[in-house]
Structures are given as C-alpha cells and as structure tokens.
Amino acid sequence: xxxxxDLLVFAAHPDDAEIGVGGILAKHxxxxxxxxxxxxxxxxxxxxxxxxxxxxxAKAAAEILGVSELINLGFPDxxxxxxxxxxxxxxxxxxxxxxxxxLAPYFEDRHPDHVACSQMAKEAVFDAAIRKKxxxxxxxxxxxxxxYYYFINDIAKADIIxxxxxVYHRKQAALAAYASQFARSEGxxxxxxxxxxxxxxxEGRDSIWGYQIRARYGEGLVSPQPVLKNLLISQ
Numbered sequence: 348x349x350x351x352x353d354l355l356v357f358a359a360h361p362d363d364a365e366i367g368v369g370g371i372l373a374k375h376x377x378x379x380x381x382x383x384x385x386x387x388x389x390x391x392x393x394x395x396x397x398x399x400x401x402x403x404x405a406k407a408a409a410e411i412l413g414v415s416e417l418i419n420l421g422f423p424d425x426x427x428x429x430x431x432x433x434x435x436x437x438x439x440x441x442x443x444x445x446x447x448x449x450l451a452p453y454f455e456d457r458h459p460d461h462v463a464c465s466q467m468a469k470e471a472v473f474d475a476a477i478r479k480k481x482x483x484x485x486x487x488x489x490x491x492x493x494x495y496y497y498f499i500n501d502i503a504k505a506d507i508i509x510x511x512x513x514v515y516h517r518k519q520a521a522l523a524a525y526a527s528q529f530a531r532s533e534g535x536x537x538x539x540x541x542x543x544x545x546x547x548x549x550e551g552r553d554s555i556w557g558y559q560i561r562a563r564y565g566e567g568l569v570s571p572q573p574v575l576k577n578l579l580i581s582q
Contacts, residue, residue: 352415353380355446356497357437357471359427359464360390361405361419362525362540366549367497368450369412369518370511370566376413377514383416383444384409385437387464392424395535396527404528408521416444427463429470435482437471442486453496453503453569461499469494469571495568498552505567506574508556512563515553522546 354375358364364372364384372382386405389398396404402419409417420436427433441449451468452461474480476490495507511518522529531541539545556565 349443350381350415351445352383353446354382354448354450355441355444356382356384356450357387357452357464357468358384359387359452359458359460360393360424361386361401362390362408362522362528363452363461363464363499364450364497365408365412365518365521365525367452367499368566368568369408369521370514370553370564371450371497371509372412372414373514373517373521374509374511376415381415382413383418383446384414385418385420385440387420387422387427387433387437387467388424388460389419389421390424393528394538395531395541400527401525404525408524411517411521411524425460427460427467429463429467434467434470434474437467438474438480439482439484439486441471441475441491442482442489443484445489446491448493448495449491450495450497450568453498453501455501455503456498457500465496495570497566497568502552502555502567503569505556505559506570507568508560508565509568510557510560510562510564511553511566512557515564518553522549 356364452465454465472491478488528540553564556567557563
C-alpha cells in the first residue's frame with residue numbers, strides 16, 4: 348500500500364518545482380513532513396541534456412530537498428493535452444498519496460506546458476473527490492484540503508508567502524543539480540534558463556517576497572479560494 352504524503356507538488360518538467368517551491372519542499376521535509384514531487388514529463392524536448400541525465404539530476408535535486416516520493420508519469424513533452432487519460436493518471440496519484448496540500452504551477456506562464464499542468468492539476472484535484480469517478484486501482488475518493496499555485500517564470504501578488512530563508516542554500520543546491528539546464532557547457536545552446544539573468548531573477552523574486560514578510564527569502568503561493576482565518580490575532 349502506498350504511504351500517504353503531506354505535500355504533493357505537480358510539475359510539467361523536472362526543475363519546475365525546484366524553481367518555484369524548492370524552499371517549501373526543503374522546509375517541510377526538515378519539519379518532519381513527507382513530500383512528493385510528480386513530474387508529468389521527462390522534458391525530452393529540452394534544448395540541452397538528455398532524458399537519462401535529467402533523471403539523474405531530478406533524483407539528486409529530490410535528495411537535496413528531502414523529497415520522499417519522486418514520480419514521473421511519462422506524458423509527452425509539449426503533449427500535455429488535458430485528455431481524460433492524462434487527468435485520470437494525475438487523479439490516481441492524488442488518491443494514492445492522499446496529500447493535505449497540493450501545489451501546481453500558476454495558471455499564467457510563458458511556457459504552455461506550465462499552463463497545461465496548472466489546468467490539469469486543478470481538474471485532477473476536483474476529480475479525486477468524485478465518489479463515482481473510477482481510477483485503474485479503484486482507489487477511494489479523496490478531497491484535497493488545500494490547493495495552491497506556485498510561480499515558475501513569472502511573479503504576481505501572492506496570497507501566501509512562506510519564509511524559506513533558513514533553507515535557501517538547499518534550494519540553490521537543488522537548482523545547481525540541474526547543471527544541464529542552468530550551466531551552459533561547451534557544445535550546448537543558449538537558452539533562457541542558462542543565462543545569468545535567469546537565476547538572478549529567481550533570487551531577486553524570492554528576495555522580494557522575503558522583504559514583504561520581513562525575511563531574507565520567501566516563496567509565494569496563490570490561493571484559488573479565499574484564505575480562511577478564524578481570528579486575525581493568534582491566541
């Protein structure tokens with residue numbers, strides 16, 4: 348029987364989640380929570396690197412962040428089509444791992460796969476709660492308590508900001524594990540990711556969110572629903 352997790356992150360490609368919520372993954376691991384990272388594709392169309400190397404990089408990054416379960420559904424890169432078959436497999440992952448929190452890419456992003464992953468995760472979270480919706484393993488229906496969006500290439504107003512200052516070195520190390528994507532080697536082509544400005548953007552964005560909560564670094568999340576508070580002041 349699959350062991351449940353506390354936090355499940357969906358990502359279109361290996362390295363998406365590390366960019367957006369690497370700090371959140373590391374922080375929850377160190378706090379004793381079980382985390383899972385589900386890649387939809389193996390990023391086989393990436394300009395640099397190979398599928399085999401990307402698998403190794405993903406495994407190394409997951410170990411740095413303390414990810415308990417690393418999953419890859421093997422959907423085709425640039426082939427996230429919101430088909431019933433693809434969404435059903437994502438629904439099955441949710442029912443198998445029964446997370447308290449699900450994170451997915453923000454629904455506005457320059458990469459179409461990130462947008463598709465966002466939409467598909469929303470549908471899978473919805474379908475997972477439908478009692479009469481059958482999955483191949485006949486897993487029982489499960490309603491995810493909390494669902495949020497994270498940012499990859501963009502920035503917008505965050506509803507929740509998590510202080511990741513104490514684990515930022517782990518996020519940086521996880522990104523460095525993806526050398527095929529963020530460090531241009533001889534013979535590789537120039538991409539937006541291997542430009543110095545891209546990693547500077549990530550750190551600058553995390554600094555902006557950190558500044559907003561009086562911390563060094565933060566990661567922002569967007570809630571599709573109002574955030575419930577019973578009291579404005581904690582007792």
